[in-house]
Structure formats: structure tokens, C-alpha cells
Amino acid sequence: MYWGMSCSGRRVVLVAGVLCLATVAGCGGAPAPAAPGPISFGAEPLMVLPSTAGTKQITIWTSPQPPVKGVNAVQLLVADAPTGAPLDGLAVQAVPWMPSHAHGTSARTQVLPQQGGLYQVDNVYLYMDGTWQLRTTLDDDTVVPEFDVP
Amino acid sequence: MLVALALGAAWPADAAAQACCGANGLVIPARLRVYDDYGFGVQATGRQTYGSLAADGTYHGTSTGDLVTEQDLFAMARLSSRLQLALLVPYVETYRRIPGQSEWGGFFGDVTVNGRVEVAHSGEHGAWPALTILAGLTAPTGRAPDQARNALGTDAAGTGSFQGNLGLEVERLFQHWFLLFDGWLSQRTSRASPGGRQSFAPRLTALLAGGYVFDSRLAAGAFATVVGEGDGQDTAPGAGAVTGPRYATAGLAGAVPLDQSWRLQATASADLPLGGWGRNQPTTFAFSTSLVRVWP
Numbered sequence: 108m109y110w111g112m113s114c115s116g117r118r119v120v121l122v123a124g125v126l127c128l129a130t131v132a133g134c135g136g137a138p139a140p141a142a143p144g145p146i147s148f149g150a151e152p153l154m155v156l157p158s159t160a161g162t163k164q165i166t167i168w169t170s171p172q173p174p175v176k177g178v179n180a181v182q183l184l185v186a187d188a189p190t191g192a193p194l195d196g197l198a199v200q201a202v203p204w205m206p207s208h209a210h211g212t213s214a215r216t217q218v219l220p221q222q223g224g225l226y227q228v229d230n231v232y233l234y235m236d237g238t239w240q241l242r243t244t245l246d247d248d249t250v251v252p253e254f255d256v257p
Numbered sequence: 258m259l260v261a262l263a264l265g266a267a268w269p270a271d272a273a274a275q276a277c278c279g280a281n282g283l284v285i286p287a288r289l290r291v292y293d294d295y296g297f298g299v300q301a302t303g304r305q306t307y308g309s310l311a312a313d314g315t316y317h318g319t320s321t322g323d324l325v326t327e328q329d330l331f332a333m334a335r336l337s338s339r340l341q342l343a344l345l346v347p348y349v350e351t352y353r354r355i356p357g358q359s360e361w362g363g364f365f366g367d368v369t370v371n372g373r374v375e376v377a378h379s380g381e382h383g384a385w386p387a388l389t390i391l392a393g394l395t396a397p398t399g400r401a402p403d404q405a406r407n408a409l410g411t412d413a414a415g416t417g418s419f420q421g422n423l424g425l426e427v428e429r430l431f432q433h434w435f436l437l438f439d440g441w442l443s444q445r446t447s448r449a450s451p452g453g454r455q456s457f458a459p460r461l462t463a464l465l466a467g468g469y470v471f472d473s474r475l476a477a478g479a480f481a482t483v484v485g486e487g488d489g490q491d492t493a494p495g496a497g498a499v500t501g502p503r504y505a506t507a508g509l510a511g512a513v514p515l516d517q518s519w520r521l522q523a524t525a526s527a528d529l530p531l532g533g534w535g536r537n538q539p540t541t542f543a544f545s546t547s548l549v550r551v552w553p
Contacts (some may be wrong), residue, residue, distance in 0.1 A: 137330070140355065140358060140408050140409055158410075161493040175356070176276075176319075176321065176355060177355030177356045177357075177358075178355065202451035204450060204451050206455070206489075206491060206497075206499045206500075207312065207499065207500055207501060207502055207537035208451075208537070209416070209417070209418070209445075209448060209450065209455050209457070209489075209499075210401050210413075210416075210417065211401050211402060211403030211451065212402060212403060212405075212410055213402065213403070213404075213405035213406070213407060213408065213409065213410030213413065214408070214410075222533075232322065232409075232410075234353065234355065234402075234409060234410055235309075235323070235539060236308075236309035236311075236317065236319060236322075236539060237282040237309060237311070237312070237537055237539075238311070238312050238537070240496070242450075242451040242452055242493060242495075242496070244452065248369070249494045249495050249496065250489040251453060251493075251494075251495035251496060253497075255311065257309075257311075257317045257319075
């Protein structure tokens with residue numbers, strides 16, 4: 108076996124080691140992600156979808172619209188499909204998910220129920236380019252809007 | 258995976274100088290020559306995202322893509338004249354920018370164990386190429402993005418599921434030249450998704466590498482990989498079809514032997530930013546260096 112090493116070899120090892128340690132040290136925490144500006148929903152919705160069970164109609168806006176890489180907000184208008192009557196008091200949860208890579212995000216969304224069937228979902232953090240789903244439960248029903256983040 | 262493939266192509270230092278040896282490592286950059294007993298190494302990689310390929314294959318450039326650096330520690334041991342094992346432990350750091358905020362973070366990634374069964378060595382059966390069976394297992398020891406603790410998720414360094422690999426390597430030497438083909442199949446285990454469980458189709462990877470080894474044992478080469486995964490499934494209501502990623506990468510590689518036991522290697526590679534050559538995948542430019550010590 109050969110255990111020795113030349114001087115030039117040792118120098119290369121030392122430089123490589125220092126580079127590795129320097130990059131390892133570059134980690135740390137940060138405040139929770141925040142929306143880059145005030146949340147504002149336009150008059151025109153981004154999309155209108157039926158719920159999975161077909162009993163509800165969900166009109167969807169985003170801020171900004173269309174959604175961007177970073178922190179977004181989503182507004183849902185949930186209505187009874189046959190009558191069009193707004194549905195208040197639903198238990199709403201929303202989780203971003205990137206199906207092609209099978210992962211979600213580090214941030215948790217916050218759902219703010221409002222009047223007239225409106226629900227605002229804050230802190231929708233879409234951190235990479237690609238197709239994202241916002242997997243949303245509405246009591247025992249669901250809706251899955253898809254957003255393409257360029 | 259991609260970085261491992263890229264570095265793998267930088268393994269030809271002793272290929273022509275020692276006809277007994279191969280020109281590549283697979284999955285992890287840890288490969289012993291036939292007369293090496295064991296070894297270890299470190300690989301440092303920098304990867305900059307410069308765009309992405311959408312689900313329909315359309316390419317979009319970006320100026321705010323992630324910068325990822327990674328350090329892999331690996332060790333390998335020869336258990337017999339035909340069998341060697343390798344272990345790789347990665348540490349991944351990410352620099353991420355979103356409007357109004359940026360963050361550095363890092364954590365240990367998914368640990369991988371690989372085995373190589375050398376069915377036929379180069380020159381053992383006349384002009385027939387070397388043939389090696391490849392197998393590997395990756396464990397989800399790193400945090401998946403949805404398990405990250407940092408605000409922007411920069412401490413995510415894992416996939417959240419196990420993955421098994423099985424493949425074949427064919428290698429042919431022509432004096433100073435070498436040509437190598439690797440093909441393998443990967444399968445991830447399913448993982449929980451919001452409201453259901455997501456399962457994956459097999460992923461097929463093909464790697465073609467070639468190069469030249471000088472009398473000084475300095476080596477240079479080029480490589481290309483194509484990766485494709487079929488459509489998966491998700492049991493969550495309304496989840497729809499899951500289209501797997503697909504991408505192609507090309508790069509250059511070089512290796513410099515420092516002495517009989519140490520070698521320094523480097524690669525530069527890029528995912529091809531061509532419409533229709535990929536889908537559901539960020540495109541990156543990567544540069545990696547590695548230092549390897551073996552005990553013959």
C-alpha cells in the first residue's frame with residue numbers, strides 16, 4: 108500500500124477542505140416568508156372550478172394574478188352549485204403541492220373566512236418554477252386549482 | 258443524482274493507463290479500480306438554476322433561480338475481486354431568492370449505498386467490453402421540502418422516500434480512448450401527499466461517456482445523460498394525473514492524478530434548455546470538484 112503524498116497534493120487537499128467547510132457554514136434561519144406587497148384581488152377571476160363532488164362551484168382569484176414564484180394569496184368564492192348561493196362557515200384547509208416532484212412547501216397557509224362565501228388563503232408559498240396545486244378541502248369536499256409558475 | 262452522474266464521467270484517470278479499470282462511477286462518484294482495496298473522497302458541487310422546462314416542454318429562463326452547493330462525503334470498499342460497495346453522505350445548502358427576501362440554509366441529504374458486481378473486467382475476455390451490474394438504495398435521511406424548518410425551505414435536502422436502482426454498465430477501451438454506457442432503472446417508494454398518497458412510475462436513466470487518457474494519466478472526456486420518468490398516481494381526490502420529470506444533460510469532465518493514491522477530478526455540465534427536451538424540471542448549470550484517496 109502507498110500511504111504518502113506529495114507537497115502539491117497536500118496543498119490541493121487543504122484548499123479543497125477549506126472550500127468545503129466554507130460552503131457548509133453558509134446556512135441559517137430567516138423570518139417567515141412575507142408577501143412582497145399588499146394583497147389585492149382584481150375583478151376578473153383566474154378560474155372557476157367545480158368541487159370534486161360536483162356540489163359546489165369555486166371562483167378563484169390570486170394576488171398577484173397570475174401567481175408568481177414566492178408568496179401569494181388566493182381568494183375563493185364558494186357557492187352552492189345548483190342555486191349559486193354563497194356558502195359560509197365551511198372548514199377550509201389549503202396545502203400547496205408540486206405533483207411532478209412530489210413535495211409541498213415549508214410554509215403553512217392561513218385561511219381567513221370572510222362573508223358572502225369568500226375565503227382568503229394567505230401565505231401560499233410557491234418557491235420554484237413549475238406546476239403547483241393548491242389542494243383545498245371544503246368540509247368533506249375538495250377542489251384542486253393548478254397554477255403554472257413561470 | 259445528476260451531480261453523481263456528472264462526476265461519474267470524470268473517473269477515467271486510469272482507464273487507458275490501466276486496462277484493468279473502468280472509466281466511470283455510477284450514481285455516486287465512488288469506484289475502486291480492480292486492485293484498490295478501499296478509499297474515500299469528498300465532492301463539492303455548485304449548481305445554479307437558470308430556467309425551467311414546463312409540463313408541456315416549454316423552456317422559460319429565470320434570473321432568480323436557486324443556487325445550490327453540495328458536499329458529498331463518500332467511502333468505498335472492495336469486498337471481493339468482483340464486488341465493491343460504496344456509501345455516500347451528502348450535505349446540501351441552498352440560497353433562495355423570492356421578491357423581498359432571500360435565505361441560505363442547509364442540512365444533510367439522502368444517504369445512498371451502492372454496489373457494483375463486476376461480471377467481466379476489461380480485457381478479461383479478449384475484445385469483449387467490461388460488464389458490471391449496478392445496484393443502489395437511497396434512504397430518505399434528508400428533510401423533504403414540506404418538512405423544512407427554514408422560512409423559505411432552504412434546509413430541504415431530501416426527497417422524502419426510498420429509492421432503489423438497478424442497472425448495467427458496459428465499458429470498452431480502445432488504447433487511450435474509452436467509451437462507456439450506463440443504463441439503469443430507478444423506483445421510488447410512495448409518499449403521503451395532502452389528502453392521499455402519491456406513487457411513482459419507474460425512472461429510466463441512460464448515460465453515455467467517452468474520452469481520452471494521456472500518457473501522464475491526465476484524462477478528459479464528455480458525457481450526456483437522458484432521464485425520463487413515466488406518469489405517477491395520486492389517490493387524493495381531484496389530484497389528477499401526475500406527469501413525471503424528464504431532462505437531458507451534457508457536460509465535460511477532467512481528472513488529474515496527484516500521485517498513486519490521490520486524484521482530483523472536475524466536471525462542468527448543463528441541463529439542455531431546449532424546448533421539448535425536458536418537462537417539469539428546473540434547468541441548471543453545475544460545476545463540481547472532487548478529491549479521492551484510494552488504498553491499492
